[in-house]
Amino acid sequence: MSTAEKQPASTAPAEAVSIESTSAPADNAGTPAAPVATEAQKAPEATGLPADRETKEDTIEADPIAQLWTLAKAAGHPEIWGVTLADPESHVPTRIILQKYLNANDGDLAKAREQLTKTLEWRAKMKPLELTKKVFSKAKFDGLGYVTKYTQEASTEPAGKEVFTWNIYGGVKSVDETFGKLEEFLEWRVALMELALQELDISSATKPITADYDSYKIFQVHDYKSISFLRQSPQVKAASTETIKVFAQNYPELLKEKFFVNVPAIMGFVYTFMKLFVAPKTIKKFHPMSNGGNLALEFGESKVPCLGEKLPARYGGKGAALEEQGQQTRLK
DSSP states (O other), X not given: OOOTTSOOOSOOOHHHHXXXXXOOOBXXXXXXXXXXOOHHHHOXXXXXXXXXXXXXXXXXHHOHHHHHHHHHHHXXXXXXXXXXXXXXXXXXXXXHHHXXXXXXXTTOHXXXXXXHHHHHHHHHHHOHHHHTTOEEOHHHHTTSEEEEEEEOXXXXXXXXXXXXEEEEGGGOSOHHHHHSSHHHHHHHHHHHHHXXXXXXXXXXXXXXXXXXXXXXXXEEXXXXXXXXXXXXXXXXXXXXXXXXXXXXXXXXXXXXXXXXXXXXXXXXXXXXXXXXXXXXXXXXXEEXXXXXXXXXXXXXXXXXXXXXXXXXXXXXXXXXXXXXXXXXXXXX
């Protein structure tokens, strides 16, 4: 998908380091000749369908968003990322989500349909929204994941805010406890992502996205302070592999940039592992940093004005500690 008093975890998960037309021929004058109408085109009633219905079906066939919506309606699961899906012609949040599936597959409709189908099936089975209300073990997950939101008054983004997820893998007290039960770890990681999506609030969006413009994305920070990369336990490898697969499949085009802070140079092997599952254009959004205290400098005035100073002090900002300003999953 932190403190010297805690025993360093033996490794970090790789996820932590780591979504027809034809032209008429031209006539002799160089002007495209008008296509010859078929009998059905001359007389719509010959098909047994009203002319307006034929027009609507032609529109659906030509519009990939409409085709994805037809698929979603038939899937039996009405929700993605907290958005109750509706007709994208009039419902901007649904159009945004469907466009993300197209963007993730470079406009390939067949691949977008396949990915969307799998996401709908997964969400119907996993019930991610219910996981945001689930209470997880404080002993296993306390201090390991946070969500923060920063309002940007001068932002040019429609939402006027920036959402971060923070994974503090240096805070792992016991690899066996945190990663030992794969299903439990995955549920916790998904719950954290869903909390971030609630803050992103696509359901209130009023401006559609395109293949080239998309402001509804999330920053991710993975902190490896006190982590040893010399070996990986079987539990961590299993958790890493499954998390990468689940997030790549079910949360496409949601990553704005990912920062890996307090990492040693030896972690290069992790990127090799990530490339097996993550698209090259996503890998380009990854930024490894040896000193987490320089993170705030990455958000200069040219990128996101005044954002850096709002980050926690240990990451070079002037804001409160993550423990104070961040939201965690429910813990007991």
